Amino acid sequence: MYQRPRRNRKSSAIRKMVEETHLTVSHLIYPLFITHTKKEKSPIVSMPGIYRWGHEEVLQEIEDCIELGIENFVLFPVVPEEMKSKRGEYSYDENNFYLKTAIAIKNRFPHINLMSDVALDPYSTDGHDGIVENGIILNDETLPVLAQMSLAQAQAGFDIIGPSDMMDGRIAAIREILDDNNHTNTSIMAYSAKYASAFYGPFRDALDSAPKAGDKKTYQMNPANKKEALLEAMLDLEEGADFLMVKPALSYLDVIHLLNENFTLPITAYNVSGEYAMVKAAALNGWLNYEATFTETLLSMRRAGASAILTYFAKDFAEANQK
Ligand code: PBG
Numbered sequence: 479m480y481q482r483p484r485r486n487r488k489s490s491a492i493r494k495m496v497e498e499t500h501l502t503v504s505h506l507i508y509p510l511f512i513t514h515t516k517k518e519k520s521p522i523v524s525m526p527g528i529y530r531w532g533h534e535e536v537l538q539e540i541e542d543c544i545e546l547g548i549e550n551f552v553l554f555p556v557v558p559e560e561m562k563s564k565r566g567e568y569s570y571d572e573n574n575f576y577l578k579t580a581i582a583i584k585n586r587f588p589h590i591n592l593m594s595d596v597a598l599d600p601y602s603t604d605g606h607d608g609i610v611e612n613g614i615i616l617n618d619e620t621l622p623v624l625a626q627m628s629l630a631q632a633q634a635g636f637d638i639i640g641p642s643d644m645m646d647g648r649i650a651a652i653r654e655i656l657d658d659n660n661h662t663n664t665s666i667m668a669y670s671a672k673y674a675s676a677f678y679g680p681f682r683d684a685l686d687s688a689p690k691a692g693d694k695k696t697y698q699m700n701p702a703n704k705k706e707a708l709l710e711a712m713l714d715l716e717e718g719a720d721f722l723m724v725k726p727a728l729s730y731l732d733v734i735h736l737l738n739e740n741f742t743l744p745i746t747a748y749n750v751s752g753e754y755a756m757v758k759a760a761a762l763n764g765w766l767n768y769e770a771t772f773t774e775t776l777l778s779m780r781r782a783g784a785s786a787i788l789t790y791f792a793k794d795f796a797e798a799n800q801k
Contacts, residue, residue, distance in 0.1 A: 499781045501773070503799060507550040507593060507746075508543060508792035511684050512536055514558055514575040524680035525751055526758050528790050530556050533579040537586055544587060546796035552593040552640060552788055553580065556685050557600045565609055566601030566623055570630035577634040584635035593667060594636040596628050596652070597643035605689040607643035607697060615696055620645050625655040632661040638721075642669040644697040646713075653718035667746060668719035671707035671733050674698035677726045677752030684751070707733045711741055719743065721786070726750040728775065731782040738783025747784035749776065754790040769798050 486496050511522070511530045518532035531539055540551065555576035561568045568574055583592060597607040598620065604610040608620035620643070628639045639656070641648050649668050656664050674695045682688040699706055711722045722741060724734045725748035738745045757775065761768035772791040779787050789795075 499777060501777050501780050503547040503792070503796045504549070505780065505784075505786050506548065506776075506792040506795060507552050507591075507786055507788040508548050509552045509554060509788055509790060510536060510539065511554050511556055512576060512579050513556045514561070522680065522684045524683050524755050525790065526762060527794070528684070528754070530684065533575050533582070536579065537582065540583060540587060540590070543793055543796070544590065546793065546800065548792055548796050549589070550591045550593070550786070551583075552595065553583075554595050554681075554685060555600050559603075559686075562601055562603045564603055566598040566627075569598070569601045569623070569627040572630075574630070577630055580631065580634040580636055591637050592635070593638040593640050594628075594631040596624055596631070596639055596641040596648075598623065599643075599687045599689075600685050602687075604691070605687055606692075607694065608645055613692060617645050617647070617697075621648055621651040624648050625651045628652040629655050629659055629661070632656055632659070632664040636664070638665040638667050640667045640669065642672065642725075644669065644672050644694075644699075647717070649714045649717035649719050665720040666718060667721040667723055668714035668717075669725055669748070670711045670714045670719070670722040671730070671737065672698050672723070672725045673701045673730065675701065675726050675729075675750070675752070677729070677750045680751035680755045701729070704733060704736060707737060708740060711737050715741060715743060721746050723748055723788075724784075726753055727779050727784070727787065728753050731778060734779065734782040734784050744785035745783055746786045746788065747779040747782075749779060749787055749789040749791065751790065757791075769794070773798075 487493055513530050513532055515532045516534040520530045522528050599605055599607045606615050608615040631639055721744050722737055723746045724730050727747035727749045734745055734747055757771050760766040
């Protein structure tokens, strides 16, 4: 035998020397669920270890995460039913607790990278990402709401705007309103290839944001499709996105790879709630080693081509990798 691949695996030093993919806490974005109450830490049943945080309490949580080395965060609002409406006006209301929380976070921790979520579903009585009329999710009527929401978020100090709604043309609408209002330095991370997935279940429990009727298949992508991801990514690039996201991650590693091969923008992966829940549930049952499994999972996304990963494992990863 001339070739013995095992020689390059014979010691930890050699294995590390030839390692092709690296994963550090700098690659991770930690999602946090924010409530309108001040002090709260309520568990999410389908996501053990993840909490809904009161808007004051979350400052301490962020400080703890920063000490562990986490610098990237994405915030999601848990909006009480009485603040929801058909057109989601509360999303850009100046008294909106989500925007106020962002201001407080950026005041206290100006150096962190704070990302928002743009879509109607947390604010919508219909539980859809766009305005609903007679069972139809209206595209063009939704765009100005998404744009206004994005502008309010940029004004609150969010560093990256994260449109997760999958309406056509929203990146252009958002880029335009930001630029017209001197927010040329605010980034956009487009949820480009966002699939109509069963893996969002626990997230919808966390936000109580599940659609009241129908499903999201007329705007989120068909899991069977890959070419369509290229089209979505191309449009988002042309319309002004700074990052292209694939979501979910684990069942869509081929899509991450495809976009990374075809686009120069950084590709991000959303390791979603259901993917977290699967690993967590198995680990809690003693069926999988928690740390080894989430490390391998996150590494696979990096290997597929993701620059950054939105993941509920971020804090546990940071804790496990403390130097
Ligand atoms: C909604 C939104 C969803 C997620 C992020 N933003 C759910 C959905 O589209 O129904 C899911 C994230 C997760 O499952 O972790 N705009």
